[in-house]
Amino acid sequence: MDPVDDPAPGSIVEVSTLRMVAGGDGLGRLDDGRVVLVEGALPAERVTVEVTEVRPRLVRARTVDVVVPAPERVDPPCPELARGCGGCDLQYAAPASQPGLKADVVLDALRRIARLDDVPVDPGAPLPADGYRTTVRAAVVAGSAGFRARRSTEVVPVGSCGVAHPLVEELLVDGVFDDATEVVIRVGARTGERMVVAHPTAAGVVAPGDVRVVGTDELSRGRRAWIHEELGGHRLRVSAQSFLQARPDGAEALVAAVGRAIGDLSSDTTLVDLYGGIGLFSVLLGAHAPVLVERSAAAVADARVNLADRDATTLKLAVRRWRPTAADVVVADPARAGLGADGVAAVAGTAATRVALVSCDPASLARDVASLGTLGYRPLGVELVDLFPQTHHLEAVTTLELVEPERRRATA
Ligand SMILES: C[S@@+](CC[C@H](N)C(=O)[O-])C[C@H]1O[C@@H](n2cnc3c(N)ncnc32)[C@H](O)[C@@H]1O
Incomplete structure (x- = not known):
């Protein structure tokens, strides 16, 4: 196929893809060096695409034919895809390959946004890809x-x-x-x-x-x-307006990953559960006297029921309004936008020596890790939990440790 100098929407070109980016598209380059993001393409494929959008530095396109497929390419199993459903956008990758693709997206975000290229990212074990969403x-x-x-x-x-x-x-x-x-x-x-x-x-x-x-x-x-x-042998209440992880086996896998990040809790470990929802982490990790901060009234009401047998402090507050108290460990599980400045200040304000940061967006993960880094928190590794097979969505647990905790404790 002839190279196209300036493809217009609707034109057909051939592209080689290099890697997957956040959102699940394959990234390639046109002959003029412009980035092209290709819907429906995996890394290291040669695909024929239809251009859908042209901007000065970015072109978007969708795959119309696969010329040289990646080894992990499969036929999408769901008939609804052909009828136009946009729900599961990664079905053309074999389920066993999806955690690795997502790990590469996180590695790339850490490199580009946080300027970190030495943080290990563990793709984690695949979870069943059928009938999982509750x-x-x-x-x-x-x-x-x-x-x-x-x-x-x-x-x-x-x-x-x-x-x-x-x-x-x-x-x-x-x-x-x-x-x-x-x-x-x-x-x-x-x-x-x-x-x-x-x-x-x-x-x-x-x-x-x-x-x-x-x-x-x-x-x-x-x-x-x-x-x-x-979940984890506990019966948890979840109200209509409260958040709950989208699958029970995934919620348990996420708790296990957070447990590996913060280590075993003893009866006198102080745990702060930021963006704590209905208390999933505090309950399943066996925290004796957790401090849970959550802004949704429905979720806090659930957390009070779910943590009734603990000496828990449940605060119905936005994180930015919370005055941090000292903690040994923090679990922080913000929404897609990440911790931002307020959440980062709240985490650092506890002077916790270990932090488990739970993120569902690779860019906000990298931004939060970079910001926590400026306050003395070093990322030790990231573990992915593939809560959403067949889609580009990911969930990641980053372990951070406070460097020079003694000095920070003295000034906290
Ligand atoms: C991703 S959910 C995690 C909930 C819980 N950790 C779990 O796993 O079930 C994020 C939670 O943060 C809460 N939230 C969002 N923004 C917040 C804020 N600024 N301050 C406090 N809570 C917030 C939401 O209501 C939601 O319950």
Whole structure:
């Protein structure tokens, strides 16, 4: 194929890809050196692409044909992909290869953003790629649940979903959600409890009798609704508005990785659980007197129930409003934007000697690690937990240790 000097949207060119970037696209270069991000391409492939967007320093494209495939390329297993569903964007990579691809994305972010090239990144063990998701958010069109097409507002009705837990899939496919524009379906895989949260109203929802159904209009008027899930041998309450990790085996794997990061807790270890949610880490790690900081009222109410047998301090506060108290270890699990300046100051303000930073975005991970580095925290390694197989999403636990803890303690 002839080289194209200045491809316009719609033109067809051939590209060799070098690596995967955050978001799952394959990165290649055009003949003029411009970066091209290719949807549907794996590293080290030769692909024919259709250009979809042209900017001065960046071109976007989508794969139309694979000329030389990577060894890990497979046929996507889900029939919904061909119908336009944008939910699982990494299905063309063999599941066993996905943790390694994601580890490379984290290594790249650490190199480019934090200027660190010596932090080991462990891809972790793959988790089952089928029927795993116990929480799913879906759009609703004409009373039926659907997923958005990739990079589009168009909604594709759900005929089946290979990654949804069967108890979720049944509601996704058969549920009637008249009057709603969006639903969140959540189940306890080990308790069998199910819940549908419909936005803006649950007035037209038709679901089996065992399903707790609530509208966001009722929640905003003060109604409470929750289900339970069993994690690490504990029965945890999770309310309609509280965060819960998207799969129980993944939640347990994440807790195990955090446990490896911070080491064994003794009865007098002080643990601060920042962005603590319903108390997952404090409960499963066996903290005796954790300090949990969380801004969601629903999650704090759950945490108080889940930690009722501990000497826990549960603070309904935004992290930036918290006045840090001394701690031995910190677990910090912020939302996608990461710790930012406030979270970094909160972590460092504890003078904890060990920190487990849980991140779901490679760029914010690298930014937070760089910022903590300026305050004396050295990253020892990153461990990935592949909570979301078949998608580009990742979850990573970074272990950091305080260098010169004695000096910092003296000044804390
Ligand atoms: C990724 S979730 C983690 C929750 C919990 N660690 C878990 O694993 O179940 C992030 C949590 O941080 C809370 N959150 C987000 N921004 C916050 C802030 N600025 N201050 C305190 N909590 C916040 C959210 O409500 C959510 O519960």
